[in-house]
Amino acid sequence: MRSARLVQVGAKDLSPLRFDLGNRTESQIPGVLASQGPSFLLFCHNTPMTTADALVDWFEGHARSLPWRTEPRDAYRTLVSEIMLQQTQVDRVAPRFVEFVRRWPDLKALAAASEDDVLAIWSGLGYYRRARLLHRLAREVVGSGRNQLPEDIEALRTLPGIGDYTAAAVGSLAFGLEAPVLDGNVQRVVARVTASDGDPRASGGQTRMKAWVRKLFPGHHPGVVNEALMELGATVCTPSRPRCDSCPLLRCCKGYQAGCPEEYPPPRKVRATEHLRWVAVCFVGSDGRWLLRRVQEGPILRGLWLPPLADLEAEADPVSVAMGLVPEGLMVETGTMFGAVRHHITHRRIEVIPVLVPTLDADLPAAVWQWSRPGEVLGGTSSLFEKLHKVIRNNEKDS
DNA sequence: GACCCGTGGGA
DNA sequence: TTCCCAAGGGT
Numbered sequence: 001m002r003s004a005r006l007v008q009v010g011a012k013d014l015s016p017l018r019f020d021l022g023n024r025t026e027s028q029i030p031g032v033l034a035s036q037g038p039s040f041l042l043f044c045h046n047t048p049m050t051t052a053d054a055l056v057d058w059f060e061g062h063a064r065s066l067p068w069r070t071e072p073r074d075a076y077r078t079l080v081s082e083i084m085l086q087q088t089q090v091d092r093v094a095p096r097f098v099e100f101v102r103r104w105p106d107l108k109a110l111a112a113a114s115e116d117d118v119l120a121i122w123s124g125l126g127y128y129r130r131a132r133l134l135h136r137l138a139r140e141v142v143g144s145g146r147n148q149l150p151e152d153i154e155a156l157r158t159l160p161g162i163g164d165y166t167a168a169a170v171g172s173l174a175f176g177l178e179a180p181v182l183d184g185n186v187q188r189v190v191a192r193v194t195a196s197d198g199d200p201r202a203s204g205g206q207t208r209m210k211a212w213v214r215k216l217f218p219g220h221h222p223g224v225v226n227e228a229l230m231e232l233g234a235t236v237c238t239p240s241r242p243r244c245d246s247c248p249l250l251r252c253c254k255g256y257q258a259g260c261p262e263e264y265p266p267p268r269k270v271r272a273t274e275h276l277r278w279v280a281v282c283f284v285g286s287d288g289r290w291l292l293r294r295v296q297e298g299p300i301l302r303g304l305w306l307p308p309l310a311d312l313e314a315e316a317d318p319v320s321v322a323m324g325l326v327p328e329g330l331m332v333e334t335g336t337m338f339g340a341v342r343h344h345i346t347h348r349r350i351e352v353i354p355v356l357v358p359t360l361d362a363d364l365p366a367a368v369w370q371w372s373r374p375g376e377v378l379g380g381t382s383s384l385f386e387k388l389h390k391v392i393r394n395n396e397k398d399s
Numbered sequence: 400g401a402c403c404c405g406t407g408g409g410a
Numbered sequence: 411t412t413c414c415c416a417a418g419g420g421t
Contacts, residue, residue, distance in 0.1 A: 085417035092407070093417090126405025129420080163419045183417045202400090230417055239415070240410065270413085271402085299403070346404055383406065 051252050052216035052225060058248035059228030062235070066090065067098050073223070075149045075174035076106050082169045083134050083161060088125060090234065096125055107149070110135065111142035119304070119380025128304065128380055133161030151175045173223035180213035181226040182206055185233025191265035192237060195254035200265045237261075276350045277312040280341075280388050281322040283330065285361045289371040290389070291330070292381070296368075300345055304380045305370060307388060312353060322355035327369070331360040338395055341387045354388050 063069065068081035080100055084093040100121050104110040110118070115135050122131035137160045141149065149170065150156055156167040168179035180186075187200035190209045198205045216225045236243050244256050255261035283291035292305040308325045312318060319335040326332050338354040361371070370378055374386045 082417060087404090087416055087418055088406075089408080089416050124406075126407090127418085129404065130418085133419080161419065165418060169417065181417080184415080185417065227417090234417080267414090273413095301405085344406070346406095347402095 050219075051249060052218075052220050054248040055216065055228045055232065056220050056224055059224065059231055063227075063231055064090070064235070067094055073174045075151075075170060077101055078174040079137075079149060079162075079166070079170050080134070082166045083130050084125065086130060086166070087127060092125065096121065106147065107138045108142050108147045110138035116379040120377060123304075123377065123381045124383040124386070126383075128301075130161060131380070136160045137162070149174075151177070153177055153179050169226065172226045176221060176223060178214070178217050178222045179226075180210040180217075180222075181230065182209055182213070183230060183233075185230045185237075186213065186226075188239065188265060189229055189233045189237045189249075192242075192255035192261045193249055193253045195258055195264060197264075197266065201268065271347045274348045276348055277314075278309050278350055278352045279312045279318045279321045280306075280352050280354050280384075281308045281310075281325045281335070282354050282356045282388060282392055283307070283326075283332065283359045284356060284392075285359055285371060287361070289373050290385075291327075291359070291364070292370050292372055292377065292385070294368050294379070300348070301382050301384075304382050305372070305377050306382060306385055307354075309352075318353045318355050322357060326357070327364060329364060330362050333358045338391050341384070341391055343382075343384050343387065352384065352388065354391055356392050 066081075068077050070077065077097075081093065081097055084097055084100075103121065104113055104118075113135065115132060118131050118135045119128060122128060125131075140159065141147070149159075151171075153167050153171045156162050156170055157164065162170070165181055165183055168177075168181045169183075171177035171179045172181065182200075187205075187209060190196070190212050191200050194212060196205070196208070198208075200206070200209060213225070213229065216229075232247070232249070236247050240262065242261055244250055244253070244261060247253065247256075250256055253261065255264050285291070290307060293308045295301045295304050295306055295309070308327075310321055310325055312321060318337050322335045323332075335355040335357040338356060341352045341354060343350045343352055372378065374381075374389050377385070
C-alpha cells in the first residue's frame, strides 16, 4: 500500500492533502491533479498510509467549523470550550461559548467578573458547578500572579474543574503536549476499532486505550490526533447506527470486521429514575416580572434563581400548597393552576405544576428575592424558569 | 469505585 | 413515551 501527498507550490503552510494510492500509480489519478490545477505537485511515498495518517487526513477534510477552532489555538478559549463541552453537546455550547469569550476574553477578565454574572451566562447549560469551578480557576491563576494557564499536564490537572480529560485536551490542543484524551467519543472509537470487550470506564481499560491513542502521535500534532478521534466519534462513529462507510479507520476496525461495531463498548449500568412532583409558584407582578427566589438547600439547582418550588404530595392541592408559600409582605390574589411542565435533572424526572399568582409589587430582601424575567435574571437560573414562563404566557394568549 | 450534578435531542 | 447519552469532575 502506498500513499501520496498533494502540495501546492509556494504555499506557505504545507498542510498537504494526503490520500491513499492503494494499488494505483500516480499516473492513474489524473482526475485529482486536474481538479487541483497546475500549481500542485504530487509526491508519492512507498511507505504505507498509517492509521494516524488516514485519521488526520479525514479530519482535515471533515472538521466542523466551530468557534473555538481558531488558529493559532488560544489556551483560554480552549479551556472554556472544553469545560462547556463536558457532558454537553456541541450545538448547545457554541452560542454560549461565543457570548462567554466576548464578554470575558481572557483569564484576567474572567477573574474580575462576579460569580453571579458568570452563572447568568451559563444559565440553561446545566452542571452549574462547572461555571463556579471555572471562575474559581481564573481567580486562582490570576491571584497567583500569572495570567496564563500552565503549559504542563500535571499543573493543569491540579486546577479546579480540570480532571484527566480536560488537562489532556487543553495540553494537547493548545500547547501540543503529547497527552491522549479519553472522552466518551474516543472510548467508543477505540473500543470498536480494537473490538475491546472490557469496560472502557474501568482503570485498566483507560490505560490500554491511552496507549492505543499514543501510538498515533508520532509524526502528527497530538492535539490534531486527539481532536480527530473526538470528531470521528461525534460525527461518524456514533453510539447508534455508525456511518462505517464514511470512516477512515474502516480497514483497521476489528469491530467492523466482526460485523458488530455497535456492540462496543458494553453498555453502562443504568440508574433507576426517581419521579418527583413539584409545585412552582409563579408570582407575577403588574409589569409582567416574576418573583424569583434563590434556591437555598437541597442537592439540586442550589444557588440559582427560580420561582419558589415545593414538593407536592400525591393528594395535595397545588393551589393550596402555592398559597402557603406566599412570602410575608406580598399582596396576592388567588392562584390558578396550569398544565404540568416536565423537567429532567440527571436521574430525576420531575413533573412541575405551575400555579399563577398575580401579585402587587413589593420590596423583599434582595439576598433571597428578585423580580425578573427570562434573559434578565441577575445571577444564574435554570431552563425550568423559561419553561414555566412559556406555559403561562401561551395559556394566557389562548384565553 | 460509586454516586452526585442539567439539559435537550434523537431513536 | 421512554431510554440513551453528550469534548467529565468532585467527593
